[in-house]
Amino acid sequence: MSGLCSSAVCVQVAAPIPAEKLVYSYGFEMSRLKWTDWINTVDRLPVPISAEDPSLIVPTTDTARCRFLLNTLLGGPPTGPYHPLLLVGPTGTGKSVYIKTFLMQKGGREQFDMPIITTFSAQTTCRQTQDIISTRLHRRRKHVYGPPFGKLAMVFIDDLSLPVPEPNGSGAQPPIELLRQCVDQGGWYETDDQPASHLVTNLPSCIDGGDITARHGSLPSVAPPTEAPTTAREFQSGGLPTSGSTKGGSGFSFREIQDIRWVAAMGPPGGGRHHVTHRYLRHFCVVWGTSFDAESLSGIFTAIMDVWMKKG
Numbered sequence: 001m002s003g004l005c006s007s008a009v010c011v012q013v014a015a016p017i018p019a020e021k022l023v024y025s026y027g028f029e030m031s032r033l034k035w036t037d038w039i040n041t042v043d044r045l046p047v048p049i050s051a052e053d054p055s056l057i058v059p060t061t062d063t064a065r066c067r068f069l070l071n072t073l074l075g076g077p078p079t080g081p082y083h084p085l086l087l088v089g090p091t092g093t094g095k096s097v098y099i100k101t102f103l104m105q106k107g108g109r110e111q112f113d114m115p116i117i118t119t120f121s122a123q124t125t126c127r128q129t130q131d132i133i134s135t136r137l138h139r140r141r142k143h144v145y146g147p148p149f150g151k152l153a154m155v156f157i158d159d160l161s162l163p164v165p166e167p168n169g170s171g172a173q174p175p176i177e178l179l180r181q182c183v184d185q186g187g188w189y190e191t192d193d194q195p196a197s198h199l200v201t202n203l204p205s206c207i208d209g210g211d212i213t214a215r216h217g218s219l220p221s222v223a224p225p226t227e228a229p230t231t232a233r234e235f236q237s238g239g240l241p242t243s244g245s246t247k248g249g250s251g252f253s254f255r256e257i258q259d260i261r262w263v264a265a266m267g268p269p270g271g272g273r274h275h276v277t278h279r280y281l282r283h284f285c286v287v288w289g290t291s292f293d294a295e296s297l298s299g300i301f302t303a304i305m306d307v308w309m310k311k312g
Contacts, residue, residue, distance in 0.1 A: 015028070015033060015034055015035055016035075017035055018035060021037070024065075025037060025038060025061060026038065027041060027064070027065070027068060029041070037061075038061045038064035038065050038068075039059070039060065039061050039064060041064050041068070042059040042063060042064045042067070043059070057097060057101060058299060058300045058303040058304070060292070060296040060299055060300065061293075061295070061296060062093075062094065062098075062289070062290070062292065062296060063094070063098065066087070066094075066098040066102075066287075066289070067098070067102060069085065069287060070085065070098070070099065070102045070263070071102075073085045073285055074102075074154060074261050074263060075102075075106065077111065078111055078150075078152055078259065082261055083284075083285045084183070084261070084262040084263065084264075084283050084284045084285065085262075085263045085264075085284060085285050085287065086160070086263075086264045086265070086266070086281070086284035086285070086286045086287070087099065087263075087264070087265045087266075087287055087289050088265070088266055088267070088268060088286060088287070088288050088289065089267065089268075089288055089289025089290065089291075090267060090268065090289075090291060091267060092291070093289040093290065093291055093292070094289070095265040095289050096158050096265050099156055099158075099263055099265060100117065100156070103115035103117065103154055103156055103263075106154070107154075111150065111151060111152055112151065112152050112153075112154065113147040113148060113151040113152065113153045114153075115153070115154045115155070115156060116132070116133055116136045116153060116154070116155045116156070117155075117156045117158070118132045118133075118155075118156070118157060118158070119157075119158040119159050120157060120158065120159045120160060120161075120162045120163055120175060121159065121162050121163075122162050122163065122164050122272065124162070124163050124175050125174060125175065126174040126175055126177075126178045128175075129175040129178055129179070130178060130188065130190070133155060133257075134190075134255075136153065137153070137257065140258065143253055143254065143255055143256060144255075144256045144258060145255055145256070145257055145258070146257060146258035146259045146260065147259055147260075151259065152259050152260075152261055153259060153260050153261070154260075154261045154262075154263060155260055155261070155262050155263070156263050156264065156265075157179070157262070157263075157264040157265075158264070158265050158266075159265070159266055159267075159273075160176070160264040160265065160266040160276060161266040161267065161269065161273040161274050161275070161276050162266075162272065162273060162274070163175045163176060163274070164274065165274060171275075171277070172277070173274065173276070173277070176276060176277060176280055177277075177280075179262075179280065180277070180279060180280040180283075182257055182260075183262065183280070183283045184283075185254075186256055186257060186258075187254055187255050187256040187257045188254070188255060188257070189252045189253065189254055189255070190252070190253065190255050191251070191252060262283075262284075264284070
């Protein structure tokens, strides 16, 4: 390997990839200038006997690789490089667990606010999506919202491909069109008479904590709003003026959303999951999550059996 350069020095490194395993089994350790097995980059602490089975997270090669990608793409400083991440893979490959564990480790520490986590379904609407995210943001100034000053908020959308496309043949999925506009234009439109729920600061810090509650304590949940759905057409880029009137006489205004980082997970199309528009996917670094190999499965079940045997 050559070309390991910094602003001050450039060095030549002769570091052939070990031949014992596939190239995907190794990561390059910059501090030692050598290749190392991914499994050696994680802390292999003994699983506590008190741990419940659903909360067990056994470190594997896949765990280490995913953590590296999450830290590299999402975990940098506010002014550093960042790229939205989408994990795609079949059910049971640990996509949601990896991301939620990473978010809960980062949440509330250093420059990160507590994460915003929500799970899409076939019935998810634009209004529900907008309200779940908006209620966790603070008003910074007129028409500008975001996490507390000096913080970053990470938004995790699970099961991204579940919203049903509109039946008019356009193929648009309203919640995804809303998210696309937020990434494209840095915000979205809201009615001027919409309740100022953004100013509430004592709401739960995480939505839909799911299977991480046993690991990180109780996470309060908020039932999604039940307002009537809003069509994707209303949120098309440039489709709404900054002021004007709707059928009810209410005006629209653009709300800028700042300091948000996006991460999502979904399964491949099929079985109720749909294709997601490429206009939205183009913003993401898309990573495929593979099924566990024999070595990983052996390590997982060995750890679980050890805990079970120690409990008697």
